[in-house]
Amino acid sequence: xxxxxxxxxxxxxSAPIEVRERLAFAEAEVIPALxxxxxxAPSVAEAAxxxxxxxxxxxxxxxxxxxxxxxxxDFLTLDRRVNAGAFESxxxxxxxxxxxxxxxxxxxxxxxxxxxxxxxLGQLKLAYTxxxxxxxxxxxxxxxxxxxxxxxxxxxxxxxxxxxxxxxSSAAVGLAREIFDTLKDxxxxxxxxxxxxxLTARQLAKLGVQSLFIVNRTFERAATLxxxxxxxxxxxxxxxxxxxxxxxxxxxxATARPLLEPDDIEPILRERRYRxxxxxDLGVPRNFHExxxxxxxxxxxxxxxxxxxxxxxxxERAREAEKAEAFVAEEVEGFWRWLNGxxxxxxxxxxxxxxDRLREGEFQRHRAWLATLQPDERNHIESLTRGLAxxxxxQVTTELKRANGLVDGVYAAEIARRLLGSDLTAKQAEPxxxxxxxxxxxxxxxxxxxxxx
Amino acid sequence: xxxxWLAPALVxxxxxxxxxxxxxxxxxxxxxxxxLIALGAGAISxxxxxxxxxxxxxxxxxxxxxxxxxxxxxxxxxxxxxxxVRFKMPxxxxxxTPAVVMALGAAYxxxxxxxxxxxxxxxxAWLPIHxxxxxxxxxxxxxAASVSLVYLVHDSRLKAKRSLGMIGGKxxxxxxxxxxNYRLLGWGFVLLSLAMVTGAIWAANAWGRFWSWEPIECxxxxxxLLYAGLLESRxxxxxxxRRAATLTIALFTILVGSYLxxxxxxxxxxxxxxx
Numbered sequence: 001x002x003x004x005x006x007x008x009x010x011x012x013x014s015a016p017i018e019v020r021e022r023l024a025f026a027e028a029e030v031i032p033a034l035x036x037x038x039x040x041a042p043s044v045a046e047a048a049x050x051x052x053x054x055x056x057x058x059x060x061x062x063x064x065x066x067x068x069x070x071x072x073x074d075f076l077t078l079d080r081r082v083n084a085g086a087f088e089s090x091x092x093x094x095x096x097x098x099x100x101x102x103x104x105x106x107x108x109x110x111x112x113x114x115x116x117x118x119x120x121l122g123q124l125k126l127a128y129t130x131x132x133x134x135x136x137x138x139x140x141x142x143x144x145x146x147x148x149x150x151x152x153x154x155x156x157x158x159x160x161x162x163x164x165x166x167x168x169s170s171a172a173v174g175l176a177r178e179i180f181d182t183l184k185d186x187x188x189x190x191x192x193x194x195x196x197x198x199l200t201a202r203q204l205a206k207l208g209v210q211s212l213f214i215v216n217r218t219f220e221r222a223a224t225l226x227x228x229x230x231x232x233x234x235x236x237x238x239x240x241x242x243x244x245x246x247x248x249x250x251x252x253x254a255t256a257r258p259l260l261e262p263d264d265i266e267p268i269l270r271e272r273r274y275r276x277x278x279x280x281d282l283g284v285p286r287n288f289h290e291x292x293x294x295x296x297x298x299x300x301x302x303x304x305x306x307x308x309x310x311x312x313x314x315x316e317r318a319r320e321a322e323k324a325e326a327f328v329a330e331e332v333e334g335f336w337r338w339l340n341g342x343x344x345x346x347x348x349x350x351x352x353x354x355x356d357r358l359r360e361g362e363f364q365r366h367r368a369w370l371a372t373l374q375p376d377e378r379n380h381i382e383s384l385t386r387g388l389a390x391x392x393x394x395q396v397t398t399e400l401k402r403a404n405g406l407v408d409g410v411y412a413a414e415i416a417r418r419l420l421g422s423d424l425t426a427k428q429a430e431p432x433x434x435x436x437x438x439x440x441x442x443x444x445x446x447x448x449x450x451x452x453x
Numbered sequence: 454x455x456x457x458w459l460a461p462a463l464v465x466x467x468x469x470x471x472x473x474x475x476x477x478x479x480x481x482x483x484x485x486x487x488x489l490i491a492l493g494a495g496a497i498s499x500x501x502x503x504x505x506x507x508x509x510x511x512x513x514x515x516x517x518x519x520x521x522x523x524x525x526x527x528x529x530x531x532x533x534x535x536x537x538v539r540f541k542m543p544x545x546x547x548x549x550t551p552a553v554v555m556a557l558g559a560a561y562x563x564x565x566x567x568x569x570x571x572x573x574x575x576x577x578a579w580l581p582i583h584x585x586x587x588x589x590x591x592x593x594x595x596x597a598a599s600v601s602l603v604y605l606v607h608d609s610r611l612k613a614k615r616s617l618g619m620i621g622g623k624x625x626x627x628x629x630x631x632x633x634n635y636r637l638l639g640w641g642f643v644l645l646s647l648a649m650v651t652g653a654i655w656a657a658n659a660w661g662r663f664w665s666w667e668p669i670e671c672x673x674x675x676x677x678l679l680y681a682g683l684l685e686s687r688x689x690x691x692x693x694x695r696r697a698a699t700l701t702i703a704l705f706t707i708l709v710g711s712y713l714x715x716x717x718x719x720x721x722x723x724x725x726x727x728x
Contacts, residue, residue, distance in 0.1 A: 175611070177626060178607070178611060178624070178626055178627070179611065179626060179627050179628065180626055180627075180628045181625075181626045181628040181629040181632070182628075272691075273690075273691025273693070274691050274692060274693050274694055274696070275691075275693070276627060276628065276694060293612065296694060296695050296696060297693070297694040297695060299611050299612065301614060305614045308614065
């Protein structure tokens with residue numbers, strides 16, 4: 001094969017939080033990292049980086065998958081300044097159809113810690129947008145991402161996988177209701193305004209909380225969110241005095257060391273007269289020291305705990321997940337057909353049969369007139385059109401063969417298919433609704449899009 | 454003396470225990486309705502037994518240790534019923550009904566056959582008042598201990614991060630349990646105080662002195678002081694949650710210990726040997 005789609009990464013199943021937090025990329029780091037990757041991994045033609053609390057994955061397209069995988073591994077080691085030994089055993093390396101299947105499963109939230117949780121799709125879209133901005137996306141990843149989005153949409157609509165309280169945030173809300181009888185007289189404080197923290201805060205606010213404090217390093221973000229949710233924004237240097245009135249504390253700040261330790265909380269507890277505190281640590285690295293859990297009337301859940309707490313709901317959704325897996329398998333096959341169609345031989349074959357069909361069609365259209373002709377005149381027209389078709393095909397074939405073996409070859413094949421009207425995906429029955437996801441994004445139109453009908 | 458009502462009451466209570474516990478342990482079942490019916494039916498049967506005995510004896514049926522136990526079980530059963538309905542927390546039934554069964558089971562085994570008539574010196578209007586107040590107070594403190602036990606179970610599940618498992622969703626919130634615990638403690642304490650006052654008045658009427666330094670009186674005074682201390686620590690230092698629950702259970706253990714221990718080992722007037 002002239003190119004290979006591959007994924008190198010680790011997730012919550014292969015690596016514990018201690019490893020993931022060392023490899024995780026903050027949102028702002030992704031685009032620079034991708035630019036860095038372009039230099040660090042010369043054999044990689046296309047790349048994207050998906051870094052969430054639950055996974056760090058590099059998606060790439062390269063002619064030589066072994067070499068590319070090595071480059072990607074080295075890049076992670078170098079860029080994250082982590083010893084390869086610390087994470088290598090947790091790393092998975094998926095290629096081709098397995099890589100496609102993996103990405104589709106990730107997008108459909110089938111590979112999430114909490115099966116069916118909705119955040120991953122947004123994170124995947126972000127990874128896509130970031131790769132577009134970094135300029136590391138090419139046709140194949142464009143297409144793979146868009147397909148992954150529409151698979152996710154299909155799964156969400158076609159199954160009950162998104163029903164019930166199985167997301168991390170709703171698990172947190174559920175826990176809050178096990179600790180507190182009502183939230184109407186409680187104060188919620190966000191330490192860092194990460195996406196998951198925001199979602200949790202939204203859900204809590206919907207239940208009605210007495211007050212909401214939002215602390216964020218970027219104060220504007222805190223202020224915006226505070227305005228929207230009816231809370232109060234607090235600057236990052238200034239939040240400690242507010243801790244004593246916080247009943248629910250949600251941490252999602254980017255930090256290298258825990259922001260709060262037992263020594264910070266113990267005096268606060270006394271001041272609070274031991275009213276319970278619910279600490280939700282959504283940060284990776286963790287925001288709250290794990291020893292806080294030992295304090296009386298303090299309930300600390302980190303992102304792994306929340307994931308575990310909803311593991312039971314997972315079983316109940318296994319049935320729905322099976323349905324979703326069937327969708328994914330189907331979509332992988334369809335996508336795989338397209339991807340393989342980018343190979344030289346099938347491309348030439350497809351283009352030839354397509355032109356033959358066109359010729360056939362024209363003959364059919366003019367059969368009444370052709371019938372009035374002499375047999376030798378008909379033969380002459382026949383050989384004239386065949387000659388024309390062969391001339392066109394010869395040119396295309398020569399160019400494609402020249403491009404073959406280079407990564408560019410697959411793009412040439414795709415372009416040839418599109419120009420000559422034998423686009424594979426255009427023939428697929430289901431609509432490509434991936435543009436729904438990117439209405440707001442000017443960079444959404446990929447360089448080459450195959451599926452406009 | 455035996456009535457036809459006691460055995461059915463005991464059987465119904467056992468059934469209630471079984472239903473409450475299975476309801477709590479199994480996720481999919483909705484047994485608490487039946488459990489409540491069993492408990493209610495048991496309480497009705499139990500009430501009939503007490504009435505029959507009271508009529509036969511001509512006084513409140515608390516003349517001996519077995520009858521007192523039976524009366525205490527009845528009060529706990531009633532209070533559990535009220536609490537389950539009022540606070541909509543069937544989970545508490547799984548913790549209180551076993552106590553009902555244990556108390557009534559013991560009473561059933563020990564119940565003497567002859568009707569127990571109190572000496573005439575003690576038959577006064579103060580008897581039902583004192584005994585009812587004391588037993589209601591103790592029942593509320595028992596419920597407070599049950600609620601505290603539920604609290605500790607729930608708390609340790611939340612701490613162990615296994616809360617959303619089997620029974621997590623069926624337990625009331627910690628805040629609610631803590632609040633109910635506080636209220637039960639408060640009311641139990643008030644009733645216990647009133648019981649001591651009325652007991653003293655009754656004693657003054659019957660024997661001419663308010664306080665006779667009986668072991669049960671001393672122990673009750675001691676537990677009363679400890680409960681006062683517990684309430685004080687809540688109010689002043691803000692002790693709540695796990696610590697308050699643990700202390701509630703510890704104090705109730707002392708209360709039961711004094712009740713059982715003193716009655717069985719050193720029976721004074723409160724143990725049934727009135728004189």
